Amino acid sequence: MSINIDIHDETDELSLAQLELVETLLKYVAREERVTEGSEISVTFVTNDRIREINKEYRNKDTVTDVISFALNDDESDIIDELIPNLLGDIIVSYSRMVQQAEEYGHSVERELGFLVVHGFLHLLGYDHMNEVEEKVMFKRQEELLEAYGLQK
Known part of the structure; x- marks a missing residue:
């Protein structure tokens, strides 16, 4: 299972390890959620x-907010042809807000990073x-994915 992930760090604040975490975590979630092969997202x-x-x-x-998602495939009519990539959408994360929330919640920046990108992806x-x-379903799934990946609270 492979999805295409386009990552942009407009802040130049993320480490290489954090950027790699985003990619591997989102690929893990895509596999677990059975996302269509070749789907694309932007972070x-x-x-x-x-x-x-x-x-x-x-x-x-x-x-200011921590994460915003813009889904491109809100319904089945957005998927035109099997030959066209499945463009899932964009996830936008505030780096400063992420760091601040990690401190407030008493966990690592990596945990908060994982939380926000998984939240946006879901x-x-x-x-x-x-x-x-809906909130119970989404947050339960989010925690299951993060814990299975190894990003516990």
């Missing part, structure tokens, strides 16, 4: 100012937390 690490701009422009929320795969039932 971009940005500043607090940039994620605030994105949040304001696309979600009408003038505030959104691209159709998981959500708009109500209590």
